[in-house]
Amino acid sequence: MKPLYDERLRRLRASTSAKKLDAFLVTDLKNIRYLTGFTGSNAYAVVSFDRAFFLTDPRYASQSADEVKGFRIRIFKKAVDEVVRAAQAVKAGVIGFESSSMSFDTHARLAKAFKGKARLKATAGLLKTLRSVKDPFEIEKITEAARLLDRGFTRAMKVAVAGAVEMDAAFSIESFWRRRGAEGLAFDTIIASGSRGALPHGKASEKKIKKGELIVVDMGVLLNGYNSDGTRTFVTGKPTAKQKEVYQVVREAQSAAIESIRPGVMASAVDRAARSVIGKAGYGKYFGHGTGHGVGLDIHEAPGLSPMSEDVLEEGMVVTVEPGIYIPGWGGVRIEDMVLVTKNGAKLLTSTTRDLVSL
Amino acid sequence: MKPLYDERLRRLRASTSAKKLDAFLVTDLKNIRYLTGFTGSNAYAVVSFDRAFFLTDPRYASQSADEVKGFRIRIFKKAVDEVVRAAQAVKAGVIGFESSSMSFDTHARLAKAFKGKARLKATAGLLKTLRSVKDPFEIEKITEAARLLDRGFTRAMKVAVAGAVEMDAAFSIESFWRRRGAEGLAFDTIIASGSRGALPHGKASEKKIKKGELIVVDMGVLLNGYNSDGTRTFVTGKPTAKQKEVYQVVREAQSAAIESIRPGVMASAVDRAARSVIGKAGYGKYFGHGTGHGVGLDIHEAPGLSPMSEDVLEEGMVVTVEPGIYIPGWGGVRIEDMVLVTKNGAKLLTSTTRDLVSL
Numbered sequence A, B: 001m002k003p004l005y006d007e008r009l010r011r012l013r014a015s016t017s018a019k020k021l022d023a024f025l026v027t028d029l030k031n032i033r034y035l036t037g038f039t040g041s042n043a044y045a046v047v048s049f050d051r052a053f054f055l056t057d058p059r060y061a062s063q064s065a066d067e068v069k070g071f072r073i074r075i076f077k078k079a080v081d082e083v084v085r086a087a088q089a090v091k092a093g094v095i096g097f098e099s100s101s102m103s104f105d106t107h108a109r110l111a112k113a114f115k116g117k118a119r120l121k122a123t124a125g126l127l128k129t130l131r132s133v134k135d136p137f138e139i140e141k142i143t144e145a146a147r148l149l150d151r152g153f154t155r156a157m158k159v160a161v162a163g164a165v166e167m168d169a170a171f172s173i174e175s176f177w178r179r180r181g182a183e184g185l186a187f188d189t190i191i192a193s194g195s196r197g198a199l200p201h202g203k204a205s206e207k208k209i210k211k212g213e214l215i216v217v218d219m220g221v222l223l224n225g226y227n228s229d230g231t232r233t234f235v236t237g238k239p240t241a242k243q244k245e246v247y248q249v250v251r252e253a254q255s256a257a258i259e260s261i262r263p264g265v266m267a268s269a270v271d272r273a274a275r276s277v278i279g280k281a282g283y284g285k286y287f288g289h290g291t292g293h294g295v296g297l298d299i300h301e302a303p304g305l306s307p308m309s310e311d312v313l314e315e316g317m318v319v320t321v322e323p324g325i326y327i328p329g330w331g332g333v334r335i336e337d338m339v340l341v342t343k344n345g346a347k348l349l350t351s352t353t354r355d356l357v358s359l
Helices: A005-018 A029-036 A058-067 A079-089 A104-114 A126-132 A136-159 A166-179 A194-198 A241-260 A267-280 B005-018 B029-036 B058-067 B079-089 B104-114 B126-132 B136-159 B166-179 B194-198 B241-260 B267-280
Strands: A023-026 A043-048 A052-056 A072-075 A094-097 A119-122 A190-193 A214-219 A221-223 A230-235 A292-294 A301-305 A318-321 A324-327 A331-334 A337-342 A345-348 B023-026 B043-048 B052-056 B072-075 B094-097 B119-122 B190-193 B214-219 B221-223 B230-235 B292-294 B301-305 B318-321 B324-327 B331-334 B337-342 B345-348
Touching: A005 A023, A005 A029, A005 A043, A005 A126, A023 A029, A023 A079, A029 A043, A029 A126, A043 A079, A052 A058, A052 A079, A058 A072, A072 A079, A079 A104, A094 A104, A104 A119, A104 B104, A104 B119, A119 B104, A126 A301, A136 A166, A136 A214, A136 A221, A136 A230, A136 A318, A136 A337, A166 A190, A166 B166, A190 A194, A194 A214, A194 A324, A194 A331, A214 A331, A230 A241, A230 A331, A241 A267, A241 A318, A241 A324, A241 A331, A241 A337, A241 A345, A267 A301, A267 A318, A301 A318, B005 B023, B005 B029, B005 B043, B005 B126, B023 B029, B023 B079, B029 B043, B029 B126, B043 B079, B052 B058, B052 B079, B058 B072, B072 B079, B079 B104, B094 B104, B104 B119, B126 B301, B136 B166, B136 B214, B136 B221, B136 B230, B136 B318, B136 B337, B166 B190, B190 B194, B194 B214, B194 B324, B194 B331, B214 B331, B230 B241, B230 B331, B241 B267, B241 B318, B241 B324, B241 B331, B241 B337, B241 B345, B267 B301, B267 B318, B301 B318
Parallel strands: A023 A094, A052 A072, A094 A119, B023 B094, B052 B072, B094 B119
Antiparallel strands: A023 A043, A043 A052, A190 A214, A214 A230, A292 A301, A292 A318, A318 A337, A324 A331, A337 A345, B023 B043, B043 B052, B190 B214, B214 B230, B292 B301, B292 B318, B318 B337, B324 B331, B337 B345
């Protein structure tokens, strides 16, 4: 399967036109990759209703010729000058730019160069919205990354055991992934055992895992440019009644959230589905984060599954569902899966068992 | 040895006052780490001539209490509101901000919140200049990262041999580093053998290294927050006359550059020293990048050792010296070391042999 760059460009043009922009300037490198296929570190794109320019520096002349599809490639000495030239070539009067990622200084330089020629208009979130709905190529790649994540959990069950140092277990999983073609980690692996499980960012540490502890393993792998993200909480030895109880509440909260997912549902309603299960069980104050987020070229994308989110679920979105309970001094439980929003509801992309596994 | 946060704050205040600012708002996370010791992912600092505030969100309440030295810590719900409160607490009229990294949208939000209260002033490069001169703690940490890099080159000589796949060799070196406490790579390891050596960004690929090839190995390791960066070019088997000749030119260019280094010298003059050796040997058009750059918390920092640089070397700067010759279709040679600028000239921080090693 190949990325449908033509379709992506068509959707961008529809959004650009809906915003009454004559052209759109793309500067975020993940957005550049999404639109053009380019994986280098310095590029711009200028898209109008009928033309599309890709701009990069001489170092990337041959790489861009290989990678970039459907754009006219221009090699620049000074980026700003070439952006102005491309905008003038398409006779743009109003040009949208990515105001949430462009720096103040870059904007100032562009505004100066465009003075008397065209107007720059702050336009946040346009590609973010487009990218939140994945196309078949992306779903295939994300599914592959999720499968490799599952194999990492199988390995975690062997190495994140009593007596092991958290960092060593994390490194063992990472090595396994790298040998299978991963480009890297989606984020620093979290292995948080015992009371560390209550930390919101329990990056694998030099702590040794002990008998009788819960172990929160939250990790993800980057494969062919796409991220995966999942969490399992294991226990070393026989779980206590409280460990079982807290685990069961999180599991039910996650199931409720997953079951609430379908196109047209508010993302905040999915969060509420998880939150109300945890709240009713009396653990509401121990669930201090959102229920999930989109995943794709970035590890955190739209939509956000949180109480304040105004996003609405659409078919083709890929999101995490990851409620948790964190009790200071005691530990934590989080269960996280990746799901694809289909017209029939959520389809799980991760498949590691959600039963409490004792290592 | 401990970081001298008081001294760093004192230097920042001297710069802030020289720029006629009442206060300075720090938003770049590496700059935050430099000033406060904080390693988390969401924080701001507001520094006036007599007070210093550190602002973060509730997730980092306990981590900031552990890490942050010499600042009053404020936990925020809304960052912008707390930045305004801190600025008002120090009665700031004009507040400098980091305009090269702050986004257009963040600036717009802050400008709105400060309206009628204080004026924001774009101030690029202030911390960049301070950070270009390293203190003894930083020199110690950078030296440790450089030593671990040297051990990586020893390993490279064993694994980047004829018959090995570039990516496998890179992974073997990375694993070695991780087992010795590295947090990660300074950048994706470059192992570019044969004609790939002519690529400016020859990330280790699935290519197999062959007999009779030059192999450019450019890599670095992140240790305790500090980066290292070095390059060696090896040869598999007995070098040809041309391989020896090109190597010798690059080596002489690098020596000339290193010898030209001392406090007060223009960074562009160091570039010129390398460039003129390569030019005189007739390879000028095959050396298309700058001669070096500063290294520290970031892999690329000030000063820049390039023809257009206006930086002047100072005692305590740490820079790479990395001339190269890249002949399309034939291959490349680059030799790169890290040096500390001392009052007596350059002190090498990397110690791997610069003789052409045959593997």
